[in-house]
Amino acid sequence: MITELRDALGASHVRDDAATLLLHAHDSSVFEGGVSGPVCYPVDTAQVQAVVRIAAAHGRSIVPRGAGTGLAGGAIPLGAPIVVSTGRMTQILEVDEVNMVAWVEPGVINLDLTKHLRPMGFHYAPDPSSQQVCTIGGNVANNSGGPHCLAYGVTDAHVLAIEVVLSDGSIAVLGGLEDEPDGYDLRGAFVGSEGMLGIATRIAVRLTKNPPAVATLLLAYDAVADAANTVSAVIAAGVVPAAMEVMDQRITIAVENFVGAGYPRDAAAVLLVEVEGLSSGVAIDAAQIEAIGLANGATNVRTAATALERELLWKGRKTAFGAIAQLAPDYYLHDTVVPRAKLAEVLQQIYEIADRYDLTIMNVFHAGDGNLHPLIVFDGRDEGVLDRVHAAGAEIVAASLAAGGVLSGEHGVGVEKQPYMDQMFGPNDLKAQERLRKAFDPYCRQNPGKVIPSAHSCADIQALKAVPKGIWG
Amino acid sequence: MVRFTLATDDPVLHDFAALVGSEGAVAVAGSRTRWSVGGELASGTRTISAPVGIVQHQPEEMIVTVRAGTTVADLHDELAAAGQRTALPQRGGTVGGAVAVGENCLDRLGRGSVRDAVLQVRFVNAHGQLVTGGGPVVKNVTGFNVPKLITGSLGTLGCIAEVILRTNPTPPKSRWLKADGAEPKKVFAALLHPAAVLWDGTTTWVHLEGHEADVDAETAMLASLGDFATCDGPPDLPAHRWRLSPSQIFRQCVSAPFVASVGVGTTWASVAQPKRPLDRGASVVAKRMKDTFDQDHRFNPGRCLWT
Structure with a gap:
């Protein structure tokens, strides 16, 4: 199989050395790693098809992988699958301002896309905390969110069409540039499917116009509950900011020590709110949010006076997970x-x-x-x-x-939340999800062993057993 | 272990599941405002009605739980009392019909799409069982996205019983403007968040929404792009809906009189859009989807989403 893969991709683009396999056995979660099969680095759709066909011929499953920043174990290889890295598919193929889309390859880094678009007056709205390293393909797989998804929606509101290689090696184009593409919304089903329905090879993402006015407010509180109640009150008042983020005192101090973002160290919680749009409306919304904050116990409200100050406030928020390494x-x-x-x-x-x-x-x-x-x-x-x-x-x-909530808002189910799925869904609900999955991948060869609990997914067990003895991860 | 599954004990929904049953061809009829979409219903098909009623509106959560047989007009009347609305089209019909057909409203740029609005769906499957997909909160990636699949599936995968929809605050100010001879691409590019920009080849209509001062500012800005004057609302739309991309409307794809939604693509014309084949790979998946959700093709026979 290795020979076939190397013939298809070139020898240097298929790796099975111990270090590579170990690196790809994990994602960024705390979960025990799996066992990776050979790691392939295709450069285009045809090479992805070739890898998938070779895997199918050898009865091996496939796990697609972006930057490996996932936190739910979705990219952990179970059963020694072939890992398909999108690390060499990094082209921004086209920016189409009439259709308001950019066609990109799955390995394009989220922030690189926004940096590319910004001088043209656009950006890519979903902004996960990992946006400096995570890929658009990974964002599609996880239906990723981010602070600014409050007003703009998560990834599935920003992906119009996807070219996908299915588990038999065939190509399907899901969705389209029409507002309501024909047929079932397979694009909508694919976004957030955690690499279990196929491998995205080209993605059309929506361009969002850069807002001319932005206001960033930092509200400080003596109690976390006051910050949380402010959030409810803002929404109840009919204001939908671009972002509303809360940080408690422990994380605020860690961030201050790390990057000096200008957060108050003595507050039990801070609330970071951003409103975007046209200048008058932004001023009206910012004033209303300040009033609501003060009515809900804010001890201090500060509005970023300069772009630099605003960037620093966000830098604090987005490096929060790096900051805790000191603890x-x-x-x-x-x-x-x-x-x-x-x-x-x-x-x-x-x-x-x-x-x-x-x-x-x-x-x-x-x-x-x-x-x-x-x-x-x-x-x-x-x-x-x-x-x-x-x-x-x-x-x-x-x-x-x-409390009437759900298991995951943006990280996905992966292996992390899989054991909890039947606390939220009944057997018929899970059966419907399994049907959806099998319509794309009848043999469950794509990223088996994730999301749907194994009791509801017999084919997974077969897919995972179809590997050489002793190699099970 | 304590379980908090999304299962419902609403007897009205269980009665509906029993009505759908597990045998025989069946279709849900709403107000029949889009009854011809997808083809003619096979003769001999039993038609039933979905349950009616707004179960709960939670403005501070920006969600509403509503049974499928409720009319969109009734839903929007109730939401308006709390200053909110949904992405469902205003043209009439029931909530279930609007979700099943999945057509976006004229103000799609302002209100968002129907597909993004459906947070949770309860439907009856081909075995007569009540199924829940999605969840009752505005942000959720738990499991496969069943609501996206059901929305716009034309009742061919299950019978929609109840949905939870995202609601949005109604902007304080709304204004329609129109001008002859304005360049629609430039108008669209110049506006930050128009609710709609329409064009019939000659006249450009603009729907602005937001804070009054912002609407005034954009109105003033439009003066540099054409002789815009306020008007009562959108033009009358021709009968047939074309699914086009935004760029196709400028390529004279429609030879008959039309009104096109700039930046969206959807176009209304006096003649029907010619049928076109679905992408081959997507049609293979779509057929498997139909077969696995509805093995005996009980649901809405005669209606099909692809050629």
Whole structure:
């Protein structure tokens, strides 16, 4: 098989040395790695097809991989699959201003695309915290979000069409540049499918016009609940900012030590709000948000006076996960969504859960969407700590579901949330998801063993068993 | 283990599931405002109605739970009382019909698309079982995106019983303007977030929404692009809807009288759009989708989304 792959891609673009396999056994999550088969670096659609056909002929499964920044274990290879890296498919193919789309290859880095578009008056709206390294293909696989998705929507609102290589090596073009493409919305089904329906090889993403006016507000509070309640009150008042992010004191101090973003160290929580649009409306919305903040207990409200100050405030938010490295060597970043009105209540429960398990927890999250990101920091070398981390995680998930929430807002299910899927969905619901998947990939060869619990997905077990003995990861 | 599944105990939905049953051809009829879309319903097909009622509107969560048989007009009346609206088209019909057909409203740029508005869907599958896809919050990537698949599937994969829709605040000011001879591409490029820009080859209509001061500012700016004057609303739309890309409307794809949505592509014309084949790979997946969701092709026989 290796020979066939090398014949198809060129010898240097198929790797099976120990270091490469080890590197590709993990993503950025805390989950135990899998076992990677050969790692392939195709350069175009035809080479992706060739790899997929070779895999099919040898009964091997396939795992596509972008930058490996996933936090739910979605890219962890189970059952020694061939890993298809999009690392050499990095071209921005076309910017089409009439159709308001850019055609890109899946390995294009999110921030590189926005940097390319900005001088033309556009940007790519979804902005995950990992946007400096994560890829558009990975964003499509995970239906990624980001702070500015509150007003603009997550990835699936920004992907119009996708060229996909299916698990039999055939090509399908899903969606189109029409507003309502013909047929079922297979594009919508594909976005967020965690690499389980096929491999995206070309993606048409929507261009968003750069707003002429932006206001960034930093509100400080003596209690996290006050910040959370401000968020609910802003939405209830009919204002939908571009972004509303909350950070608690622990993370704020860590960020200040790391990049000096200008956050107050003495506040129990800060709320970062951004409004965008035309100048008059931005001023009206900013004034209203300030008033709502003060009415909900804000002790201080500051508006970024310069572009530099604004950038620094965002730099603090976006480097939050890097900042915590000074506190402990490991972290587990959770991702659940609750109704906004329940934010304060669920946050309180999360702090109590962490106390009960003797863990350090901090919160930095997309409050505007109700998207919680409890962050547990720990030292993996401590005996038994990972068990406590996972036990606390299970309780956080249960508290979020009990509040009327869902398992994941943007990180996906992967292997992380798979054991919880039947806490949220009933057997018939999961069966419908499995049907959707099998319409794309009848033999479950694409990224098997993820998302749908194995009890509801017999074919996964077959796909995972069809590997040489002893190689199971 | 405590479970909090999305399963519903609403007896009205379970009654609907029993009505759909597990045998025989069946189609859900709403207000029949788009009854001809996708072809003629096979004769002998049992037609049923979906349950009616707004279950819960939560303005601070920007969501509404509504049964499929509710009219869009009734839904929007209720939401308007709280200063909100949805992406569903205003042209009439039921919520379930609008979701099943998946056509966006004229103000698509301002209100968003129907597909992005459906957060959760409950439908009855071919075995007469109630299925839930998606979830009751505005942001959710848990599991495969069943709501996207059902939206616009023309009732061929399941019978929609209830949906949770994203709601949005209604902007404080709305103004329609029109001008003859303005260059529609330039008008579209100059506006930040128009609700709609329409063009019939001669006249350009613009729908502005937002804070009054912003609407005034954009109105003033438009004066440099044409002789714009306020008007009552959009022009009368020809009967047939064409699915085009934004660039196709400038390539004289439509020879008959038309009104095109600039920046969106959707065009209304006096003649029907010629049928075109679906992408081959996508049609293979689509056929498998139909076969796996509805093995006996019970649902809406005669209607098809592709050629």
